[in-house]
Amino acid sequence: MMAxxxxxxxxxxxxxxxxxxxxxxIPVVVDFWAEWCIPCRTLxxxxxxxxxxxxxxxxxxxxxxxxxxxxxxRYNVHSIPAVKAFRDGKIVSQFSGLIPEPRxxxxxxxLAPNEMDLALDKAGSLFKLEQYRSAEAxxxxxxQKSPESPAAQLGLAKCLLxxxxxxEALAIMKTLPPSKEYTTAQSLLPLAQALERLGNGEQWNADxxxxxxxxxxxxxxxxxxxxxxxxLLDVLRENKRYRxxxxxxxxxxxxxxxxxxxxxxxxxxxxxxxxxx
Numbered sequence: 563m564m565a566x567x568x569x570x571x572x573x574x575x576x577x578x579x580x581x582x583x584x585x586x587x588i589p590v591v592v593d594f595w596a597e598w599c600i601p602c603r604t605l606x607x608x609x610x611x612x613x614x615x616x617x618x619x620x621x622x623x624x625x626x627x628x629x630x631x632x633x634x635x636r637y638n639v640h641s642i643p644a645v646k647a648f649r650d651g652k653i654v655s656q657f658s659g660l661i662p663e664p665r666x667x668x669x670x671x672x673l674a675p676n677e678m679d680l681a682l683d684k685a686g687s688l689f690k691l692e693q694y695r696s697a698e699a700x701x702x703x704x705x706q707k708s709p710e711s712p713a714a715q716l717g718l719a720k721c722l723l724x725x726x727x728x729x730e731a732l733a734i735m736k737t738l739p740p741s742k743e744y745t746t747a748q749s750l751l752p753l754a755q756a757l758e759r760l761g762n763g764e765q766w767n768a769d770x771x772x773x774x775x776x777x778x779x780x781x782x783x784x785x786x787x788x789x790x791x792x793x794l795l796d797v798l799r800e801n802k803r804y805r806x807x808x809x810x811x812x813x814x815x816x817x818x819x820x821x822x823x824x825x826x827x828x829x830x831x832x833x834x835x836x837x838x839x
Contacts (some may be wrong), residue, residue, distance in 0.1 A: 568612055572623045574630045580705050585648040589620040589673040594637070594644040596628050601660035602643045607662055609645070612670055616752055618758065620647075620673055620818070647673050664741070676706060682713055686736065689721060694785070697721050712741035726783035728757035746818060752808060753815030757783055771797060775809055791816055791830045798837050810838065 572580045572592075580724045581590045593600040593609055606624070613622040627634040637646060646656040647669075657669065671679055685700035691719055698721035704714040704782060715734050715813075722731035732754040735747040778793030794813045797804050804810075820827035 564568050566734075567614065568616075568618055568621045569610055570621065570623050572625055574632050577623075577625075577630075577633055581648055582651045584621060585651055588618070588815075589654075590623050590648045591620055591670070591673070592623045592625055592648065593608055594625050594627050594634060594639045594642050594646070596626060596642055599642050602729065604647075605666075607644045608666055612667060614664075616670065620670065627788070647668075647675070671722055678711070682711075684716055685714070690824070694721050694725050696780045698725070710739070712738055712743040716743040716747055719750065719754075721820060723754060723757065723788070724782070724785055725772065726757070726785075728754055728761055728783070732758050749818040750815050752811035753779075753782065753819065756808070756812050771800060771804060775804065779812070787820065788826065788830075791833075795830075795833055795837055798834075802838060811832075 570580060582591055583594060591613070593602075593606060600679050609622055613620065624631055627639060633639075637644075641658055643660065644656070644658045646653050648654065653675065655669065661669075679703045681700060685697050685704065688694075688697035688700060698718060701714050701718040702719060704711055705718065706738065715738055718736040719731040720727070720733075732751075734787065735751055736742055736752060738747045739775055760776060760779050760783070774793055778790045778797065781787075781790035781793065791813060794809050794816075794829075796808045798813070802810070813830075817831055817834070818828045822828075
């Protein structure tokens with residue numbers, strides 16, 4: 563039997579102990595593979611690398627389906643590679659075929675949070691508590707260790723926006739790599755761009771609507787989101803299509819900034835719907 567740290571070869575004879583019983587302690591990821599399987603030659607090394615990076619957060623158990631056909635039959639493995647994650651003796655997540663490394667990382671992250679995940683959770687919690695400077699510091703710490711993390715980049719951009727740091731926030735959002743965070747970043751762009759224009763000296767002209775809109779944007783940069791949203795709602799009550807819909811888009815940006823589970827966002831989302839529809 564081969565064992566390397568938290569990577570182990572298992573068979574029909576020791577599967578009960580090495581996988582099912584062991585998964586009572588930490589998650590066990592089982593890789594069903596075969597020597598002749600070409601995709602397995604790519605997925606297997608990726609799994610091993612990420613297991614080593616996880617430093618004990620989970621165990622990787624490798625099952626050769628040719629040598630262990632009963633295990634493959636027992637767990638309905640009809641094609642390989644097939645990966646099944648066990649916790650407390652039961653399958654809690656699985657996939658088949660070769661997937662890209664970012665998706666594989668996400669799959670493993672949901673099983674056992676690593677140090678970076680915990681740091682991201684801490685930063686996100688501080689943001690929800692409106693401790694924006696502290697949240698910014700935590701997101702920057704994550705980025706020092708993992709500069710390519712889309713979640714940390716987006717988190718930092720949100721902290722900066724709500725503190726008026728629109729230039730850096732805008733730069734982050736424009737260069738955010740394809741990821742699940744990308745859509746959120748696009749929703750925040752109208753607010754970042756409006757803050758950028760105001761920061762570049764856009765003047766409040768004599769038009770009362772323009773003055774009201776710019777005043778609302780300036781309130782965002784000061785962290786006064788309720789007053790900013792009240793101002794934008796007033797603009798929308800006068801003209802739902804103000805500046806080709808910019809007031810509406812900026813309002814949506816602020817709601818995205820607050821998040822779906824924020825009570826204030828829920829309240830203002832209802833008010834926005836009432837104004838628009």
